[in-house]
Amino acid sequence: MTRKELFKNTLRKSVHAWKLINELPLSDDESLMLRHFMDQPGFLDLHWRMFVPAIKGQGTEEQKQKWLPLANKMQIIGCYAQTELGHGSNVQGLETTATFDPQTDQFILHSPTQTSSKWWPGGLGKVSTHAVIYARLITDGKDHGVHGFIVQLRNMDDHSPLPGITIGDIGVKFGNGAYNSMDNGFLMFDKFCIPRDQMLMRLSKVTREGKYVPSDVPRQLMYGTMVSVRQTIVSNASIAMARAVCIATRYSAVRRQFGSQNGGIETQVIDYKTQQNRLFPLLASAYAFRFVGEWLKWLYTDVTQRLEASDFATLPEAHACTAGLKSMTTSATSDGIEECRKLCGGHGYLWCSGLPELFAVYVPACTYEGDNVVLQLQVARFLMKTVSQLGSGKAPAGTTAYMGRAKHLLQCRSSIRKAEDWLNPAMVLETFEARALRMAVSCANNLSKFENQEQGFSELLADLVEAAIAHCQLIVVSKFIVKLEGEIKGKGVKNQLKNLCYIYALHLIHKHLGDFLSTNSITSEQASLANHQLRSLYTQVRPNAVALVDAFDYTDHYLGSVLGRYDGNVYPKLFEEALKDPLNDTVVPDGYHEYIRPLIKQHLRSARL
Ligand SMILES: CC/C=C\C/C=C\C/C=C\C/C=C\C/C=C\C/C=C\CC/C=C/C(=O)SCCNC(=O)CCNC(=O)[C@H](O)C(C)(C)COP(=O)(O)OP(=O)(O)OC[C@H]1O[C@@H](n2cnc3c(N)ncnc32)[C@H](O)[C@@H]1OP(=O)(O)O
Numbered sequence: 001m002t003r004k005e006l007f008k009n010t011l012r013k014s015v016h017a018w019k020l021i022n023e024l025p026l027s028d029d030e031s032l033m034l035r036h037f038m039d040q041p042g043f044l045d046l047h048w049r050m051f052v053p054a055i056k057g058q059g060t061e062e063q064k065q066k067w068l069p070l071a072n073k074m075q076i077i078g079c080y081a082q083t084e085l086g087h088g089s090n091v092q093g094l095e096t097t098a099t100f101d102p103q104t105d106q107f108i109l110h111s112p113t114q115t116s117s118k119w120w121p122g123g124l125g126k127v128s129t130h131a132v133i134y135a136r137l138i139t140d141g142k143d144h145g146v147h148g149f150i151v152q153l154r155n156m157d158d159h160s161p162l163p164g165i166t167i168g169d170i171g172v173k174f175g176n177g178a179y180n181s182m183d184n185g186f187l188m189f190d191k192f193c194i195p196r197d198q199m200l201m202r203l204s205k206v207t208r209e210g211k212y213v214p215s216d217v218p219r220q221l222m223y224g225t226m227v228s229v230r231q232t233i234v235s236n237a238s239i240a241m242a243r244a245v246c247i248a249t250r251y252s253a254v255r256r257q258f259g260s261q262n263g264g265i266e267t268q269v270i271d272y273k274t275q276q277n278r279l280f281p282l283l284a285s286a287y288a289f290r291f292v293g294e295w296l297k298w299l300y301t302d303v304t305q306r307l308e309a310s311d312f313a314t315l316p317e318a319h320a321c322t323a324g325l326k327s328m329t330t331s332a333t334s335d336g337i338e339e340c341r342k343l344c345g346g347h348g349y350l351w352c353s354g355l356p357e358l359f360a361v362y363v364p365a366c367t368y369e370g371d372n373v374v375l376q377l378q379v380a381r382f383l384m385k386t387v388s389q390l391g392s393g394k395a396p397a398g399t400t401a402y403m404g405r406a407k408h409l410l411q412c413r414s415s416i417r418k419a420e421d422w423l424n425p426a427m428v429l430e431t432f433e434a435r436a437l438r439m440a441v442s443c444a445n446n447l448s449k450f451e452n453q454e455q456g457f458s459e460l461l462a463d464l465v466e467a468a469i470a471h472c473q474l475i476v477v478s479k480f481i482v483k484l485e486g487e488i489k490g491k492g493v494k495n496q497l498k499n500l501c502y503i504y505a506l507h508l509i510h511k512h513l514g515d516f517l518s519t520n521s522i523t524s525e526q527a528s529l530a531n532h533q534l535r536s537l538y539t540q541v542r543p544n545a546v547a548l549v550d551a552f553d554y555t556d557h558y559l560g561s562v563l564g565r566y567d568g569n570v571y572p573k574l575f576e577e578a579l580k581d582p583l584n585d586t587v588v589p590d591g592y593h594e595y596i597r598p599l600i601k602q603h604l605r606s607a608r609l
């Protein structure tokens, strides 16, 4: 499809999905499943996941009563317009202004520079009638920082932009289809006026007289919509990883190379330890991210209930966990999809493997909802704060509770003696805790050598990101272990999940061996025992690998991959796909007479000369 056809087709699908949701009707959870099977980014994502939640989280009761019924019936379509051409990560650096005019009781929205143009918001370019806009609030010449506003963008009769608004699509993005189904947009305001009651005023207010009344709740609640989406992105990482792994595992069982004895059949590539060493940790990650995603959903629900009761105590942890896990799981999944493509050899590079499209559509997850490095630095700040409070009498709680055992964890030596010890959950956990704590404490010690803490933080950014990742990996490992401690239905399923849990943990030890050795969390002998155990786990997973990906229950239609077909009938279908290519419509290609023939003939003439 051309970009225009792709975009229009996505509108068609989105509207059809909305019709089904209402007619059947579908529950919220079922609607989310429908989104997965629709399988294309589109304006509905932003409307439901960001525009509506932003109003719910930041609007007053009156504002919710006015706007939510319209949004819930899709009589207005909204997006989330925060990022600007010049600033995305640095939200406090946004430039768009919303200046209160007491004469007219309105805010005047203005884009003072080119870099202040809104740039990237999905659904903005062509579809949205409304947006939640983030802009600097100015009253009586004073800048109160960034606040949210509900703004109508387009005429409800003919969809034309309202006077004072310049709007459009930002252009083609990475890949062929991928995220190009979405109208990521730009927007400039030229002194565009909105009524005062369109500032989202649950957190802070501007009175009729133009007085700014700051909130008595943390200003970070303004970032709540991002926290909510980051949480969902973790579960989505599992879905995308599982999809790539399903394709690569099934194909690895079909594909044979080398190893033929006396003219017999060759070896299935899944039997090569190198293939297992690349594939099975990704299979384990797909399960691990699913379990940590379930836990994160619980954490998010818990913090939301607490916030409703004005208990803000767990907000920093919820922010650190959603930011860190969003970052860690999307980076691992993007890399994992690409690894799966390589695991499928040359055929993985074919469009019909399903992997190039999956990669192209997935990889912006490393950037949207917060650049992954910027988000890990938020985790690092949280960790440095926690370390600095150790010994103050305030016991760390939740995911940092392990830091409360700092004295032990800083000194302990791993008691792993044989390979099987690596299947002991307490020993594995302690190894990850020791590594995470020691990395965090080492950063804190190095920071303390700087007179200026911010300067020190800048200098140590790379180490801080690594410490944050170590903490996030500990969370994933520990939630997998907790999952195994609970009830798991199905004969033998627990054993399979145990294998995957330890593959997940031990492959991380192997991959980040430098961290584990340099922090003395393990010795080199214990590292080789971990490798030994890992190989043994691969052998145990091998007979069940295909069943473990079948368990994701993805249809062939959803996978969209010739290589990942359930029936394994790969080669005939690859031919079928090839023959469908428009280049094969004719035997002699268009362009032959124009270019190829004259070229060949010219060579023939020179040869005769
Ligand atoms: C189709 C796919 C195919 C396959 C995949 C398979 C299935 C997929 C199927 C469906 C998928 C569907 C949907 C996916 C889900 C959703 C995605 C949909 C669309 C994506 C659209 C994208 C939208 C966006 O990108 S919106 C814009 C996002 N922007 C950002 O994230 C900006 C990042 N920057 C910031 O957040 C901040 O600027 C900052 C970096 C945090 C810094 O902020 P600030 O300067 O204010 O803060 P300080 O550092 O000074 O910290 C002050 C203080 O505040 C605390 N803090 C910061 N943030 C928060 C927070 N959010 N909550 C709570 N507290 C916070 C911080 O810790 C400090 O605390 P202390 O003072 O105590 O230290």
Ligand SMILES: Cc1cc2nc3c(=O)[nH]c(=O)nc-3n(C[C@H](O)[C@H](O)[C@H](O)COP(=O)(O)OP(=O)(O)OC[C@H]3O[C@@H](n4cnc5c(N)ncnc54)[C@H](O)[C@@H]3O)c2cc1C
Residues within 6 Å of the ligand: 046, 080, 081, 082, 083, 086, 087, 088, 089, 090, 119, 120, 121, 122, 179, 184, 364, 367, 368, 369, 370, 371, 372, 373, 374, 377, 461
């Ligand atoms: C597909 C897609 C959809 C999007 N949808 C929306 C949307 O609907 N609404 C919306 O408002 N926005 C949207 N965005 C914008 C997105 O949120 C931003 O792109 C994202 O927050 C990253 O910000 P940035 O582009 O400014 O990156 P930058 O901050 O410019 O990052 C560039 C580089 O600088 C590094 N860097 C930046 N700051 C630091 C620092 N402090 N320390 C160390 N390194 C740093 C980063 O790690 C990165 O390597 C979307 C983006 C994409 C790609």
